Amino acid sequence: MTSKYLDNYTEEGFTSNKLSLTSEGFMSLTYDIEQLVDKYTGVEESSFGQCAEIREDIMILIHNIVNNKCDIEGYEVLYTGGDSALSQDDLEEQD
Secondary structure (H helix, E strand, O other), rough: OOOEEEEEEEEEOOEEEEEEEOHHHHHHHHHHHHHHHHHOOOOOOOOOOOHHHHHHHHHHHHHHHHOOOOOOOOOOOOHHHHHHOHHHHHHHOOO
């Protein structure tokens, strides 16, 4: 189940059998977290560079889910093709 956000990590000829966030996935996750903080504080760019721990926790959760390490019975991860976890309404409000 690879996507633009998830793929098997490859380095120096070695390819992991586990899925992880791609560079684009990492950037998108960072952006989404920062946008959530901005949304709830009402202060634009209030969280820039301040969300590393939250991002790390969410990355671990994502990696566990997509690599079937979570105890979620009947859970299936589907790639929806979206660019952001924020709703379309949230994205339109930013314009």
